[in-house]
Amino acid sequence: MNVAALRQQFPALNQSINNQTPIFFDGPGGSQVPQSVLEAMNAYLGFYNSNLGGAFFSSDKTVALMQQARQAVADLLNAPSSDQIVFGANMTSLTFSFSRAISRDWQAGDEIIVTNADHFSNVSSWQLAAEDKGVTVNTALINEADCTLDYAHFESLLNEKTKLVAVTYASNTTGSINDIKRIVEAAHQVGALVYVDAVHFAPHELIDVQALNCDFLACSAYKFFGPHVGIVYGKREHLEGFTPYKVEPAKDVIPGRWETGTQSFEGLAGVIAAIDYIASISQLPAQASRRQRLVDALSISKQHEMALSQHFLARLAEFPQISLFGINDETRLAERTPTFALTFADHTPNQVSRFLGQDAICVWDGNFYAQGLCQQLGVLETGGVVRIGCMHYNTVAEIDQLFERLAKLLN
Numbered sequence: 210m211n212v213a214a215l216r217q218q219f220p221a222l223n224q225s226i227n228n229q230t231p232i233f234f235d236g237p238g239g240s241q242v243p244q245s246v247l248e249a250m251n252a253y254l255g256f257y258n259s260n261l262g263g264a265f266f267s268s269d270k271t272v273a274l275m276q277q278a279r280q281a282v283a284d285l286l287n288a289p290s291s292d293q294i295v296f297g298a299n300m301t302s303l304t305f306s307f308s309r310a311i312s313r314d315w316q317a318g319d320e321i322i323v324t325n326a327d328h329f330s331n332v333s334s335w336q337l338a339a340e341d342k343g344v345t346v347n348t349a350l351i352n353e354a355d356c357t358l359d360y361a362h363f364e365s366l367l368n369e370k371t372k373l374v375a376v377t378y379a380s381n382t383t384g385s386i387n388d389i390k391r392i393v394e395a396a397h398q399v400g401a402l403v404y405v406d407a408v409h410f411a412p413h414e415l416i417d418v419q420a421l422n423c424d425f426l427a428c429s430a431y432k433f434f435g436p437h438v439g440i441v442y443g444k445r446e447h448l449e450g451f452t453p454y455k456v457e458p459a460k461d462v463i464p465g466r467w468e469t470g471t472q473s474f475e476g477l478a479g480v481i482a483a484i485d486y487i488a489s490i491s492q493l494p495a496q497a498s499r500r501q502r503l504v505d506a507l508s509i510s511k512q513h514e515m516a517l518s519q520h521f522l523a524r525l526a527e528f529p530q531i532s533l534f535g536i537n538d539e540t541r542l543a544e545r546t547p548t549f550a551l552t553f554a555d556h557t558p559n560q561v562s563r564f565l566g567q568d569a570i571c572v573w574d575g576n577f578y579a580q581g582l583c584q585q586l587g588v589l590e591t592g593g594v595v596r597i598g599c600m601h602y603n604t605v606a607e608i609d610q611l612f613e614r615l616a617k618l619l620n
Contacts, residue, residue: 222241239431297472310454311373344372367401371396383535385545411429426442430483435480435484487507514601517599562574564614597611
């Protein structure tokens with residue numbers, strides 16, 4: 210992968226802030242955006258801004274655009290059909306909406322499982338729905354050694370009363386990847402549905418909802434080089450079988466029955482461009498299908514990100530005053546994203562992020578809505594962690610600059 214050429218497509222990576230080229234290690238909070246995405250959104254707003262169902266050219270364009278966006282996401286997720294893709298303002302809003310519908314028939318005595326690995330968008334939504342219905346919420350713990358799900362504990366919580374399992378594909382804080390296929394198989398054995406949060410996972414690795422056999426999977430385009438658009442895939446029988454909260458005149462057919470209000474059509478234009486950007490990383494010929502090119506592109510991207518993780522961990526070993534939460538075994542790099550959760554012996558997370566920010570090195574500090582994880586790790590009350598996240602547009606040289614700057618703070 211020619212990272213130098215790839216970086217030229219991102220305006221943010223080539224700007225100057227106080228005579229410094231910024232370094233973006235904030236990708237887990239939202240990726241930077243290539244020029245093609247900006248141009249696609251601008252072109253739609255500039256020439257075709259409309260709504261659905263009109264008898265004129267710009268509305269026709271919008272109808273076609275929405276279908277093209279569904280197909281692009283179906284290709285990204287390997288959904289069986291484009292009409293199993295639902296759009297919304299963001300993943301959190303969509304998940305709250307789905308939780309209302311899925312929990313309609315829950316009864317007192319039923320149980321659900323959430324996990325300490327998750328962003329609370331995939332926890333609070335279900336906790337509140339359970340509270341409304343008198344349903345018991347069980348929380349699966351993580352293995353603190355590598356911040357993956359404690360599968361033995363998770364499986365001990367499953368029983369015939371379990372109605373739903375809500376679980377993340379990868380931790381947005383530590384980068385640890387969970388074995389979703391194993392979780393789905395175990396949940397389905399007791400008749401439970403599985404709602405997967407793939408927001409953090411989506412920009413880093415290939416998703417195949419058919420292979421996973423999950424019931425729902427949610428992600429957000431602004432994490433994979435696009436605009437703020439939420440996405441949910443659902444199995445057809447669920448999208449057709451559950452009753453959504455919707456306005457009465459809206460058509461009662463999928464996927465529109467799940468989409469409240471007017472969508473961000475310019476955002477959908479950006480979603481298409483973002484997915485096509487990812488596919489462009491592929492080395493396959495142009496006549497290959499978009500799904501084939503996405504498979505190849507994400508494999509290439511994964512190899513680069515694993516090399517970044519290897520270099521990051523090697524540099525980190527030079528600083529005994531920094532602690533890492535998550536997988537640190539170089540033989541297990543395939544089991545994590547290049548996202549690192551750190552604490553410092555003599556500095557708070559906020560002090561570290563502010564120090565780096567003075568040199569336009571962008572990192573986050575806090576709990577990142579992974580409240581259960583930070584609580585179990587014992588860092589919730591001390592400012593959480595410093596989160597440093599690489600994307601495929603980051604470089605080894607940027608990692609070296611990061612540690613050179615940290616050395617000035619720590620030594």
